[in-house]
Amino acid sequence: MELIIGKTAGFCFGVKNAINKTYEQINNNTKNLYCLGELVHNERIVENFNKRGVTTIDEITDIPNNSNVIIRAHGVNPKVYNTAQEKNINIIDLTCPKVAKIHELAQEFANNNYYIFLIAEKNHPETIGTKGFCGEKSSIIEDLEDIPNAIECFNKSNLEKIAIIAQTTFGVQKFKIIVDEIQSKVNCKIDIKDTICNATTMRQAETEELSKSVDLMIIIGGKNSANTKRLYDISVKNCPHSILIQNKEDNDLIETLKNKFNKIGIMAGASTPEESIDEVVEYIRSIGGINEFSK
């Protein structure tokens, strides 16, 4: 059996940075340390931080005055900064620089009288943060069916031009389909900025390729991680034997590996630690039959 691990599997720059800087805070013994939302969509990492004194909390309003709060890589709505200031909360801002750039871009477009179409998952924390920087004159488009309403809002806004930006982890193909549809439906100046992160683009492209060449694809990552789920969606179209697992104990992995496969591919989301990938590889090795291995 041949086993191939994707070169782009695992932590992206933004997640690595957020994790390392959180460890710095723990090692510096920062007291009253909170994280606004889970630092990464990964149970194991979040549990470890919680044990070491980082309290995960969903709302800035629930954090006691004079505490310290970590803003994770997804970034937040600008209102959070105002509330923190009012409550004298110290912000440790770990917003990924690429997300921060999108915030700047959104503000610039809003200041220059653009109506903004944010192509993104409506409930994703990054989207909620970015929407705050886009201002009132903006709409979120997650699917093709959101376009008519977004265009109606644009028409009512009395603005004359549209800017399109995207969530950093949005699906590359889906972004193109939505942009084409918008272009076919409106007749005004449209400024398109493909703000999908290249870490995402490369990971999705590698998943597409790898899933075409194997007879089992294992996608490792948190089941609440949107970017991991998207890798699974890409994979399953090419490789019907695709599974999404959180770790080596996952029942799907154990059951699936009772069958025989000639070539197995492994990919992992941006918030999956290397240990989780190594453990799955070790497990496959332990049940035998790997004679070729590449990374």
Ligand code: SF4
């Ligand atoms: S996917 Fe890209 S933008 Fe998002 S946290 Fe990672 S490096 Fe930053």
